[in-house]
Amino acid sequence: MIVFDQVQKSYQVKGQAIPALQPTSMTIETGEIFGIVGHSGAGKSTLVRLINLLEPPTSGRILIDDENITDYSPAELRAFRRKVGMIFQHFNLLSSKTVADNIAFPMKLAGIYSQQEIRDRVDELLKRVSLADQASKYPSQLSGGQKQRVGIARALACRPTILLCDEATSALDPQTTQSVLRLLADINKELGLTIVLITHEMDVVRRVCDRVAVMDAGEVVEMGKVSDVFLHPKHPTTRDFVFESEHIDHEDMQRDLAKAKGRILRLTFRGESTYTPLLGSVARESGVDFSILSGRIDHIKDTPYGQLTLSLVGGDLDLAMNALKAADVHVEVLR
Ligand SMILES: Nc1ncnc2c1ncn2[C@@H]1O[C@H](COP(=O)(O)OP(=O)(O)OP(=O)(O)O)[C@@H](O)[C@H]1O
Secondary structure (H helix, E strand, O other), X not given: OEEEEEEEEEEEEOOEEEEEEEEEEEEEOOOOEEEEEEOOOOOHHHHHHHHOXXXXXXXXXXXXXXXXXXXXXXXXXXXXXXXXXEEEOOOOOOOOOOHHHHHHHHHHHHOOOOHHHHHHHHHHHHHHOOOHHHOOOOHHHOXXXXXXXXXXXXXXXXXOOEEEEEOOOOOOOHHHHHHHHHHHHHHHHHHOOEEEEEXXXXXXXXXXXXXXXXXXXXXXXXXXXXXXXXXXXXXXXXXXXXXXXXXXXXXXXXXXXXXXXXXXXXXXEEHHHHHOOOHHHHHHHHOOEEEEEEEEEEEEOOEEEEEEEEEEEOOOHHHHHHHHHHOXXXXXXXX
């Protein structure tokens, strides 16, 4: 478990304090995939670099598994950092070393593993990231997705309990992003590893994260389960991220809604209710006529969800709304 207790960070530049993280308290649970989403300069990298103390906090405490890492001696800090793996947007591989040597590098650096242990671990990791046939290639001979797989294998070499991912898929095309995210999700499940994933794309959060913190100007402005934050965003920054990921133009949407007749509702279906044929029976029972203004069915991690924006005319609206709520549909009145 990672606990931030009133952690604040300012950088000193030419004698001036540049605030990067406002006092922040939060908990990242062991074994979860925790997303941190925010625009450029929001403070995401700062927050993640505090977790492995690449940056010391200006004030506040950081506890990992109940130990205050801000109190660690240099030797304790070195041992702790082996337990925290990191992957980067531009992979940061050593171009003069082969794939196998890149993966072996942190183990050699640690100086506590035998040659045999290193060889066995590298073989195991090469298989885990599906690169067993690329061991003697150099980074320049690999695709972006393959490079990131090497980055992941290298980050796992010393068997960390925490994996930090700094925009790990931002340089990859959508299909490669999907396969790297799937690999991270599998590793999380198999190894019970805690993953903290920084991104500026809500879609990445939707695909793999359990919980998310949304950052804006050095502040966590919204935090919660991805299903809650994604389907019912409260803060304007969160809403912008969700609209962007759904390719919704807010002004176009408002114009379309203005043209629609009657009441406008947004219905959110989660899990099994996504597939329940509900609207027809509610329309028949309540006498309300529906017209669909927009709709989407997708997944949040492994759970299906659907969102429909409807205009409703005539009939017994209260009866219709109650029937929808009774079927576990979240009903939001937009107008
Ligand atoms: N080493 C540093 N020295 C001075 N200021 C810094 C340093 N690192 C970051 N900052 C400042 O702190 C603020 C937060 O930066 P940070 O890199 O954490 O944001 P970010 O959300 O990760 O942005 P990006 O997505 O562009 O990396 C910014 O105003 C940035 O200019």
